[in-house]
Amino acid sequence: MGVEGIGGLFIRSRDPEARAEWYRxxxxxxxxxDSVWEQQAGMTVFAPFPADSDYFAADQPFLLNLRVTGLDELVAALESDGxxxxxxxxxxxEYGRFARLHDPEGLPIELWEAPAEEAGA
Known part of the structure; x- marks a missing residue:
């Protein structure tokens, strides 16, 4: 008996359909x-930060960190879409490579590509 992982992330949105389409x-x-995202197994960090942390914007309650492969290619595709x-x-x-962006409603997103030796773990 116990928690096995994160079962969902629910965020308030001014335009839920447009925001969902942006993520897709x-x-x-x-x-x-009405969608279920089947993720690949991998590491998840669940870490409360101090209220005065400067790791992400003070007006945001959380930072969405997404595990990725092909960070350079993903960044290039995002930038080509403006x-x-x-x-x-x-x-x-030592923890890997990172990039940051914001979704259409300003939510901070961190893209994380784990080091090669951990990516398959």
Whole structure:
């Protein structure tokens, strides 16, 4: 008996259909009230941050971190669709590589590509 994983993420939205379509189109996530996203097994970090953390914007209650493969290709595709993506050399290191963007309603999203030796774990 116990928790096995995250069963869903429910976010308030001014335009739920448009937001779900954005996630489907740009990130390949089956999003929407009648969709189920079958994820690949992998690591999940569940970490409360201090209220004054500067890791993400203070006006946001959480940061959505998505595990990805082919980070460079995904970033290029997002940018070619006119989506601003931020990369910083100091974000990359022993935990992998990272990029940041925002969804259409301003939710911060972090794309995380795990180091090669952990990606298949």
């Amino acid at each position: 189109r740009h990130l390949g996530i089956a999003a929407g009230s 989506i601003a993506v931020e990369r910083r050399a100091e974000w990359d290191g």
